[in-house]
Amino acid sequence: MGKLIVLTGPSGVGKGTLLKLLLENHPEIYLSISATTRSPRPGEIHGQHYYFLTKSQFAEMIAAGEFLEWAEFAGNHYGTPRKAIEEQIAQDKIVLLEIEVQGARQVRQSFPEAWQIFILPPSVEELEKRIRGRGQDTEEAIEKRLQKAENELAVASEFDIQIVNDDLNHALYAIESAIFS
Ligand SMILES: Nc1ncnc2c1ncn2[C@@H]1O[C@H](COP(=O)(O)OP(=O)(O)OP(=O)(O)O)[C@@H](O)[C@H]1O
Numbered sequence: 082m083g084k085l086i087v088l089t090g091p092s093g094v095g096k097g098t099l100l101k102l103l104l105e106n107h108p109e110i111y112l113s114i115s116a117t118t119r120s121p122r123p124g125e126i127h128g129q130h131y132y133f134l135t136k137s138q139f140a141e142m143i144a145a146g147e148f149l150e151w152a153e154f155a156g157n158h159y160g161t162p163r164k165a166i167e168e169q170i171a172q173d174k175i176v177l178l179e180i181e182v183q184g185a186r187q188v189r190q191s192f193p194e195a196w197q198i199f200i201l202p203p204s205v206e207e208l209e210k211r212i213r214g215r216g217q218d219t220e221e222a223i224e225k226r227l228q229k230a231e232n233e234l235a236v237a238s239e240f241d242i243q244i245v246n247d248d249l250n251h252a253l254y255a256i257e258s259a260i261f262s
C-alpha cells in the first residue's frame with residue numbers, strides 16, 4: 082500500500098510554493114486535486130489547480146459521501162475527492178494533500194496512518210506580509226485568513242511534525258526528509 086501525506090498550516094505560509102518544488106523533485110508523488118466553491122484566481126485552471134464547483138454541486142458531493150474530508154474556510158468550501166486518493170494509495174503511490182487544519186483533523190480520524198506535516202511561518206508579521214505580497218485576495222479575504230491563522234497556529238503541536246518555512250530550501254529539505262526517511 083502507498084502512503085498519505087498531509088501538508089497543512091495557515092493560508093499564505095507557503096504550502097503551495099513548497100509543494101510545487103517538492104513535485105518538481107519527486108514527480109512520482111500524486112497530488113490530490115481539491116474541489117472548492119471559491120472563484121478561480123487569475124491563471125487557475127479547472128481540473129488542474131482545483132475543481133471549481135457551485136455550492137449546489139459541492140453539496141451534492143457531500144451528500145453522496147464523495148469527500149474524504151471537507152471544510153468551510155474563510156467563506157468558501159473546500160474538499161478532497163475520496164475516489165482518486167483511494168485508487169492511488171491502492172496503487173502504492175505517495176499521495177499528498179494540501180489542506181487547511183479542520184480538514185487535516187478529519188483525515189486524522191478517518192486515516193490515522195496518514196503522516197501530517199504542519200508548516201509554520203517564521204512570524205505572524207511575515208505571514209501577513211506573504212498573504213498581502215501574493216496580491217491575489219481581497220482585503221476581506223485577507224482579514225478572514227489572518228484571523229483563522231491565529232487559531233490554526235495554536236494547534237500546530239497536534240500534528241506529527243512542525244516545519245518553519247523561513248528559508249524555502251531548508252523547509253523543502255525538511256519536508257523531503259520527513260516523507261522519505
Ligand atoms: N520561504 C519563503 N520566503 C518568502 N516568501 C515565501 C516563502 N514561501 C512562500 N513565500 C511566498 O508567500 C506567498 C504565499 O505562498 P503560498 O501561496 O505558497 O502559500 P499557501 O500556504 O499555499 O497559501 P494558501 O493556503 O492560501 O493556498 C507567495 O507569494 C510565496 O511566493
Ligand SMILES: Nc1nc2c(ncn2[C@@H]2O[C@H](COP(=O)(O)O)[C@@H](O)[C@H]2O)c(=O)[nH]1
Pocket residue numbers: 090091092096115116119150151152154159160161162179180181182183184185
Ligand atoms: N479542508 C480542505 N482545505 C483545503 C482543500 N484544498 C485547499 N484547502 C485549503 O484551503 C485554504 C485556502 O486555499 P486557497 O487556495 O483559497 O488559498 C488553504 O489553507 C488550502 O490549503 C481541501 O480539499 N480541503
